[in-house]
Amino acid sequence: MPAGDDGPGKGAAMKRLAIALTLVLIGVVTAESAAALCMSPMEVASAAPEVAANHRYAWFLVESLAHARLAWQEADDAADSQHPAVQLADLKLAVEDFQCAASLVQTFQSARGTDEHTTKAIRVSATAATTAYTTFATGFQRWATARAHGEGLPLEAAADFKVQNEKAGELLIHAAGAAWFALLKPPPNSTTPMDRLVLTRAHRAALLEGLKRRSFRSEPDVHSPDSHTPDLAAAILYNGLSSPKYKAADEP
Numbered sequence: 001m002p003a004g005d006d007g008p009g010k011g012a013a014m015k016r017l018a019i020a021l022t023l024v025l026i027g028v029v030t031a032e033s034a035a036a037l038c039m040s041p042m043e044v045a046s047a048a049p050e051v052a053a054n055h056r057y058a059w060f061l062v063e064s065l066a067h068a069r070l071a072w073q074e075a076d077d078a079a080d081s082q083h084p085a086v087q088l089a090d091l092k093l094a095v096e097d098f099q100c101a102a103s104l105v106q107t108f109q110s111a112r113g114t115d116e117h118t119t120k121a122i123r124v125s126a127t128a129a130t131t132a133y134t135t136f137a138t139g140f141q142r143w144a145t146a147r148a149h150g151e152g153l154p155l156e157a158a159a160d161f162k163v164q165n166e167k168a169g170e171l172l173i174h175a176a177g178a179a180w181f182a183l184l185k186p187p188p189n190s191t192t193p194m195d196r197l198v199l200t201r202a203h204r205a206a207l208l209e210g211l212k213r214r215s216f217r218s219e220p221d222v223h224s225p226d227s228h229t230p231d232l233a234a235a236i237l238y239n240g241l242s243s244p245k246y247k248a249a250d251e252p
Contacts, residue, residue, distance in 0.1 A: 038067070038100035043210055053111045054118050054182040055199060058207060060108065061129060061179050062234065064101040066214040068133060068172070069230035071097035075140060084147065091144035098137035105175075106130040113182065118198075121182035129175035132229075135168035169229035176233035180240045185249065201248040208241050218242060 039045075041063040044056055071094040078090035108126035113119040139161045146153050153161060184194045197204060216234035240246065 038103050040104075041210070043206065052198065053108075053113045054122055054179075055203060057105075057108045057111060057122050057126065058179055058183060058237070059210065060104045061125065061175070062207070062210055062214065062216075062237065064104040064129060064133065065172075065176075065216070065230040065234050067097045067101040067104070068136070069228065071095075071101065071136065071140075072228040072230065078143075084150070088144060088147045091140055091147060095137050095141045095144060098133050098140065102130050102133035102137065105133070115186060117186045118182050121178050125175045125178035125182065128171045128178065132168040132171040132175065135164055135171075139164055172229045172233045173236070176236040180237055183240070184246070195245060196247045196249065196251075198249055200250045204241055204248050208238070211238050211241075 041059040044051065044059045074090045074094040074097065078087045078094065081087040081090060105126045108122055109130060111119070111122045111126065113122055142157070143153055143161065152158075183197055183199060185196045185198050187194055199207070211234055214234075216231060216238060218235055218238040220231035220235055
């Protein structure tokens with residue numbers, strides 16, 4: 001390598017640092033603008049308004065999980081960074097993505113399905129997911145604020161932060177379970193198993209493809225550093241949709 005050439009690795013690092021410094025100087029974005037920049041899932045952007053609420057919600061939850069996973073990756077980058085400006089920028093970006101995730105599902109807290117079963121399941125899921133994302137965003141915002149003042153979180157605050165994240169993670173798993181429950185057709189009586197979806201085969205395949213396109217898998221590596229609760233929550237939907245135990249609405 002010629003003298004004075006630090007290679008592409010350092011060039012990329014310097015570019016990232018420059019971007020991070022710019023983001024810090026301009027304050028990145030506020031919570032309101034973060035929500036405004038959050039786009040609906042492309043799969044339902046042009047869908048007819050009469051699309052069933054549970055089917056529509058499933059897409060919004062999947063999209064929110066993708067933003068939440070990105071937020072966790074940014075938070076991991078912040079924890080690994082040794083440069084204060086890069087760390088602060090990553091934390092701010094994580095907060096923004098968690099806020100985006102919350103904005104995608106929060107309106108479904110008052111959604112109405114075709115029946116009481118579906119309505120309750122959607123609302124329970126949306127409330128749990130919104131609370132989880134908001135908790136994540138609040139915690140990382142607290143960390144970012146401390147970092148902006150050149151400080152770290154005090155020991156007790158750091159412990160509370162970890163506990164809150166664990167509880168929020170459990171809520172997100174609960175949200176995924178309720179969302180899956182909302183996709184099941186209510187049985188005609190208490191003795192009939194819930195083994196049929198309200199989705200057609202085409203809708204089912206599209207949701208599975210949407211999960212794959214966002215790099216979610218049925219069995220995330222629980223030992224991987226990026227195996228946060230968004231991946232585990234998405235796996236609940238993935239496994240349910242891919243299970244032959246559940247028939248689509250248009251299957252005999």
